[in-house]
Amino acid sequence: MLKKNRIKSEKNSFFNCIERNFDKATKFLSIEKGLLEQIKACNAVYRMHFPVKLGKEIKVIEAYRVQHSHHKLPCKGGIRYSIKVNQDEVMTLAALMTYKCAIVDVPFGGAKGGIKIDPQTISTEAIEKITRRYTSELIKKNFIGPGIDVPAPDYGTGEREMSWIFDTFLSIRPEDVDALACVTGKPVSQGGVRGRKEATGLGVFYGIRELCKMKEDMLSVGLDIGLIGKKIIIQGLGNVGYYAASFFHNAGAIIVALAEREGAIYNKKGLNVSKVILHLKNTGSILNFPEAINIENTEKALELECDILIPAALENVINKKNAEKIKAKIIGEAANGPITPEADEILEKKGVIIIPDIYLNAGGVTVSYFEWLKNLSHVRHGRMEKRFSENMNSELLQIIETVCKKKISPEDKRTILRGPREIDLVRSGLEDTMISGFHKIRDIKISSKIKNMRTAAFVLAINKIVDSYEKLGIFP
Known part of the structure; x- marks a missing residue:
């Protein structure tokens, strides 16, 4: 009975839902089966447990980083902080990233990360400790880097966490001139867009x-x-x-x-x-x-x-x-x-x-x-x-005013001239x-x-x- 329930659970899993949609699409394609299996599979799953001292206690944190596909590098995907984080979810989201990037012509392989914590119930200091330790674990296993794997914000994370990740990466890899590109979703002051x-x-x-x-x-x-x-x-x-x-x-x-x-x-x-x-x-x-x-x-x-x-x-x-x-x-x-x-x-x-x-x-x-x-x-x-566009627009505007023998209003000029x-x-x-x-x-x-x-x-x-x-x- 337990085995039957486990099989049923696996069939209804988040990852299985993606695979079912994938299989529907293959009916319209003439692609060798082995290659389709390679595309579907997660290439690398890194499950980690690491200790962090929070207050007077030492807590063991469960975390993940999944690289679904290496058909293009770097891999790309957010990191979510949630008490519901599990391997199935992170694998599924990494797979979605692979297909998502392919559809919109973004040259990345799909990846995803997750830390099993509730950021609403722990202090900012604790979140920073966990984030920095997680980043150092990724660096140890070569699971982060401008040309390797580039995290981003997801559920429960934002600019703050991304700036901590960047700072940790830079402190460990100060020789990397492209260190800013190790993570995206950073504050504009730290290279964000x-x-x-x-x-x-x-x-x-x-x-x-x-x-x-x-x-x-x-x-x-x-x-x-x-x-x-x-x-x-x-x-x-x-x-x-x-x-x-x-x-x-x-x-x-x-x-x-x-x-x-x-x-x-x-x-x-x-x-x-x-x-x-x-x-x-x-x-x-x-x-x-x-x-x-x-x-x-x-x-x-x-x-x-x-x-x-x-x-x-x-x-x-x-x-x-x-x-x-x-x-x-x-x-x-x-x-x-x-x-x-x-x-x-x-x-x-x-x-x-x-x-x-x-x-x-x-x-x-x-x-x-x-x-x-x-x-x-x-x-x-x-x-x-920017400045080149403004200068060209200014010259064009002067020609239009000369030919039409009519002055354009200052408000319209500002709109037209802006680079x-x-x-x-x-x-x-x-x-x-x-x-x-x-x-x-x-x-x-x-x-x-x-x-x-x-x-x-x-x-x-x-x-x-x-x-x-x-x-x-x-x-x-």
């Missing part, structure tokens, strides 16, 4: 916006093209959910519901995201927001009437128990693995368009790539071309990446007569990884 914090949420916005421009796709779910007036529900108000909500609100969409752990709030006329965040900061909860009604069961918010549903928090929140009750016509997977394979099938039969996580939340790794390039080049993005700042270039690169990725997936979906975007995205990713292996000459 402007626009990184909102990158994943902005990427979600660009991806869904592009779908909403497709007349044929919108007609299939009975919606008009464009974002204006679209009713949106967002689950999770962390970094990704908050920025996604803000960008959609500013674009004219109507945020009808926001859901968090403690419950959800709803207003059919729309919520002002900035006011909700202010209320959250003041009270510690989104509940009891004056311009909305409370929904005690946060899962029920997913089942409300809307055009677009964006799960931006945890995995498996949409499953076979609630999939039939989902009323959204479009689901954008801002979180990793929010829909189980069983729910996927139910939603597909209902005609729901699902924009998959392996594409939609790739904004973070895309901008991390820009930061990595900045650190390797030792030049801020925009530094070399690109780093954040302008980062957002432009992110927008182009997300738009390009969307159309590559959509083209494969149409040309191969694939029913859903998820399978098409996996087909695209696998093809790109195979191309990399062939260029390396590893496989004939």
Whole structure:
């Protein structure tokens, strides 16, 4: 009986869900089985236990770093701090990173890290000790470095932890001139890139916006093209959910519901995201927001009437128990693995368009790539071309005024003359990446007569990884 339960658990594991989606995609490919097995497998799993003295006690910390694929180097992926961290989760997230990077043409292999702690219950001093010790363990085993493996923030981590990682790496490897590139998601003052914090949420916005421009796709779910007036529900108000909500609100969409752990709030006329965040900061909860009604069961918010549903928090929140009750016509997977394979099938039969996580939340790794390039080049993005662009624009403006015999207003002049700042270039690169990725997936979906975007995205990713292996000459 115990063995049967273990087998059932393995079949429903997070990693197994990714493998099932991978296997669906292989039916549309003519690739040798052994190579497919190599692409699926995690190349290196580093599980560690190390002691850290916290106060008067010595605690043994469990941690992981998984390198899923070495088809391109360095490997890339965030580090999460959570009491729920386990090997299966970290392996799955590393695999997702491999496919994600391939889809958006970011030249990294997938990786992921995790430390099994609850950062909410321990002191800042303790978190710093654990972070620095974890980094030193990675250095010992050659699991971190600008050309080897480049971590980044994830759930429970941010700029602070990344700066500790960089500082620790630099103290142990002071001779490495590219040490800044050993980790991304750093503060701007330590080589970080402007626009990184909102990158994943902005990427979600660009991806869904592009779908909403497709007349044929919108007609299939009975919606008009464009974002204006679209009713949106967002689950999770962390970094990704908050920025996604803000960008959609500013674009004219109507945020009808926001859901968090403690419950959800709803207003059919729309919520002002900035006011909700202010209320959250003041009270510690989104509940009891004056311009909305409370929904005690946060899962029920997913089942409300809307055009677009964006799960931006945890995995498996949409499953076979609630999939039939989902009323959204479009689901954008801002979180990793929010829909189980069983729910996927139910939603597909209902005609729901699902924009998959392996594409939609790739904004973070895309901008991390820009930061990595900045650190390797030792030049801020925009530094070399900003003044040149302004001078060229000034000359062009003078010609226009001379030919038209009309002066342009000072306000318009300032807009026209301004050269690109780093954040302008980062957002432009992110927008182009997300738009390009969307159309590559959509083209494969149409040309191969694939029913859903998820399978098409996996087909695209696998093809790109195979191309990399062939260029390396590893496989004939």
